[in-house]
Amino acid sequence: MTARPTLADVAAHAGVSASTASLAFSGSGPVSDATKERVLAAAAELGYAGPDPRARSLRRGRSGIVGVVLEERVRSAFLDPVKIRTLDGIADGIAPLGAALLLLPFTGGESEGATIEDAPVDAVVLIGCSPRVEHSLEILRRRGIPTVAIEGGPTGDDVPDISIDNRDATRRGAEHLRGLGHRDVGVVTLPFDAERTSGPVDAALEARASTQVTIERLQGARDVYPEAPAVAAATSSIEDGRLAALLLLADASGRALPAEARPTAIIAQSDLLAAGVIHAAEELGMTVPGELSVVGFDGIRVDGLRHDLTTLDQPSTDKGRAAGEAVVRLLAGEPATSLAFTSTLHIGDTTAPPAR
Amino acid sequence: MTARPTLADVAAHAGVSASTASLAFSGSGPVSDATKERVLAAAAELGYAGPDPRARSLRRGRSGIVGVVLEERVRSAFLDPVKIRTLDGIADGIAPLGAALLLLPFTGGESEGATIEDAPVDAVVLIGCSPRVEHSLEILRRRGIPTVAIEGGPTGDDVPDISIDNRDATRRGAEHLRGLGHRDVGVVTLPFDAERTSGPVDAALEARASTQVTIERLQGARDVYPEAPAVAAATSSIEDGRLAALLLLADASGRALPAEARPTAIIAQSDLLAAGVIHAAEELGMTVPGELSVVGFDGIRVDGLRHDLTTLDQPSTDKGRAAGEAVVRLLAGEPATSLAFTSTLHIGDTTAPPAR
DNA sequence: ACGGGCGGTCGAATCGATTCGGGCGGCTCG
DNA sequence: CGAGCCGCCCGAATCGATTCGACCGCCCGT
Known part of the structure; x- marks a missing residue:
């Protein structure tokens, strides 16, 4: 009795065949109530905890697990409210599947453990864009695993991509x-590449950029302000937004630049960055929006920020949910198409006409 | 050729037996380089993506997945930096296993999908304490799945519990x-129960409290200030901390109470709450620590907070890592014991002698 | 009273890979 | 030159559950 009992043990104990016992558990198939009850009683008596999910998934061909590839360290992904909302939406979208979410580590390559190369998942959602998406897609395609991308950049026809109007927004x-009336506008961008190079954005950095979202949003800003100076933040966080903003607003000694030498508005590529920009401005003694207007992106409520940020409200949760629903459709054998959501401009109290 | 090739197909294509092909893939066992290469070549030619993880895990008896039960909605767990750090630590601790993390939904009960009752996990980590822990433990014990709890309250001998010195700290x-020199001290607590009842803490609320951590920390405060008024926050967030603090510092109309009618210090049960307390104080025109001292708990760096918070630095990541390591030990058949970490008092710039 | 129909149960094949014992050559050493 | 040993590969059993087709009474209609 040391080993865990199997369905066969239960069946024997109940005096039925394994197949009948199986039917009694799965509920599908014709089994008389009396028999079912006897099987359940035998199971209880033996301490049988239900069918082994491993064996079940082998036979059924499905594991009931949806993988999520975060494309970066789990830790940093957790710090990004947009990713969290997206995860939340995915969980919501796949709810009808009753599947659990498996967090897959960034596809570094030589990590030895469970990766997209080798995980019992029925489908995968790739979040975020990076050069690795391509590689990940190849593996998943080869494994024949239905895949959905979120902001994945150009994917094939077989992989729906859920995105938003980054540039247009x-x-x-x-x-x-x-x-x-603003004429001098600066941009604080999301990271450009996997190395998270931070600092002033020059042609060289732009050239080797690998993060689709960053580029698209920068293009959108450049559509209106072609000459706008841009500074890349190392991560999408308040602190890195503050540091980036200081490069636009202060001199090397940390003193505020004279009003005519600094931008009157800053476009931040995320709300966290925008919050950091506001902190930097206030730290330098500037008022927002009096002396500096700030526009964010995402439409998250930054915990602790006492401003109603002007921002581009993006439906992060909806994006995740759409991805989840696409997964459901793919698993049902139905086609799923790419989908682009629209962000809406929310005008808060952080933008106003320039002082000069 | 529409179906995905199996190991047997590859073996046939390479002119070897399935067992040999298996050895070629797993690397273990004596296989000549020539044979191995031929198998790999055949695999590449057939588009074989490696052994099916489902079959492998059935045979091996291990799935390479560690489940994490968050005991609350995935969404809210993600907003708590302590939980995130803990997750991070877990990921770190189980790294030698090379296992992925499976997020299991709170054990609500009637959720139909993958739960701890039915998930292909090798082990489980329960995070947080709630009345449900008991129920979860029962299921896991029956399934024979090694389990580790974090702040799980009283668990059996077979389930190591990783905790910290909440009360003492x-x-x-x-x-x-x-x-x-403070004599009038208020407390802003974490939620008391699953319903997240917020507002002033009275005997009734304390009586039906089900959150171990909240109670222990409140006891620690009461050890020194038996009469300290306490207000429960709905969640561990800056905003709810602010709201709770207002109940201690302001009257119903939102005006600051006179100095002699309000506490000179507030003990917040988390750093997020403490940040909210500071916001509330500053909003009411009080200075910190001049007119109000604030003590937090956790030792996280609150993004955007411009204070060096006096707090109890708890090793969240270490806790997670210890849990992960306990999982590794349990899976190796070694015993793992409960472990209590110690928090250290970090004195920042948010505490000072009271003004009066 | 007899044949068809049907609800309920059982046997056996299957999912795909792993693993262990055995066997077959070839090489080495006496 | 022969026996022994070793390296490499194969066969077959196994992991635990699911599922499809077969089978067996029993009930009902005529």
Whole structure:
């Protein structure tokens, strides 16, 4: 009795065949109530905890698990509210499947453990864009695993991509600033590459950029302000937003630049970055939006920020949910198509006409 | 050729037996380089993506997946930096296993999908304490799945519990305040129960409290200030901390109470709550620590907070790592024991002698 | 009273890989 | 030159459950 009992043991104990016992558990198939009850009683008596999920998934061909590839360290992904909302949406979208989420580590390659190369998943959602998406897609395609990408950049026809209007939305934010009269506008961008190079954005950095979202949003800003100086943040966080903003607003000694030498508005590529920009401005003694207008992106509620941020409200949760629903459709054998969501400009109290 | 090739197909294509092909893939066992290469070549030619993880895990008896039960909605867990750090630590601790993390939904009961009742996991880590832990433990014990709890309260001998000195640590924080001369101290607590009842803490609420951590930390404060008024926050967030603090510092109309009618210090049961307390104080025109001292708990760096919070630095990541290591030991058949970590009082710039 | 129909149960094949014992050559050493 | 040994590969059993087709009474209609 040391080993865990198997379905066969239960069946024997109940005096039925294994197949009948199986039917009694799965509920599908014709089994008389009396028999079912006897099987259940035998199971209880033997301490049988239900069919082994491993064996079941081998036979059924499905594991009931959906993988999520975060494309970066689990840790940093957890710090990004947008990713969290997206995860939340995915969980919601796949709810009808009753599947659990398996967090797959970034596809570094030589990590020895469970990766997309070798995980018992029925489908996978790739979040975020990076050069690795391509590689990941290849593996998944070879394994024949239905895949959905979120902001995955160009994927094949077989992989639906859920995205938003990054460029267009940012352009609308920039046009809002232009409408207010701003002429000198700076940009604080998300990371450009996997190395998270931070600092002023020059042609060289732009050239080797590998993060689709960053590029698209920068293009949107450049559509209105072609000459806008940009500074890349190392991560999408308040602190890195603050550091990036200081490069636009202060001199090397940390003193605020004279009003005519600094931008009157900053477009931040995420709300966390925008919050950091506001902190930097206030730290330098500037008022927001009096002396500096700030536009964010995402539409998250930054915990602790006491401003109603002007931002581009993106439906992160909806994106995740759409990805989850696409997964459900793919698993049902139905086609799923790419989908682009639209962000809406939310005008808060962090933008106003420039002082000069 | 529409179906995915199996190991047997590859073996046939390479002109070897299935067993040899298996050895060629797993690397273990004596296989000549020539044969191995031929098998790999055949695999490449057939588009074979490696052994099916389902079959492998059935045979091997291990799935390479460790489940994590968050005991609350995935969404809210993601918003708690301590949980995230803990997850991070777990990921680190189980790294030698090369296992992936499976997020299991709170054990609500009637959720139909993958739960701890039915998930292909080799081990499980239960995070957080709630009345449900008991139920979860029962299921896992029956399934014979090695389990480790974090702040799980009283578990059996077979389930190691990783915890910290909640009561003692809070007491030390309170003693620090007493040493500074504070006599009127308020407490902002974590939620008391699954319903997240918020507002002033009375005997009734305390009686039906089900969250171990909240109670222990409150006891620690009461050890020094038996009469301290307490207000429960709905969640561990800056905003709810702010709301709770307002109940201690302001009257119904939102105006600050006169200095002699309000506490000179507030003990918050988490750093997020503490940040909210500071926001509330500043909003009411009080200075920190001049007119209000604030002590937090956790020792996270609150993104955007411009104070060096006096807090009880708890090793969240270490806790997670210890849990992960306990999992590794359990899976290796070695015994793993409960472990209590110690928090250290970090004295920042948010505590000072009271003004009066 | 007899044949068809049907609900309920059982046998056996199957899912795909792993693993262990055995066997077959070839090489080495006496 | 022969026996022994070793390296490499194969066969077959196994992991535990699911599922499809077969089978067997029993009930009902005529």
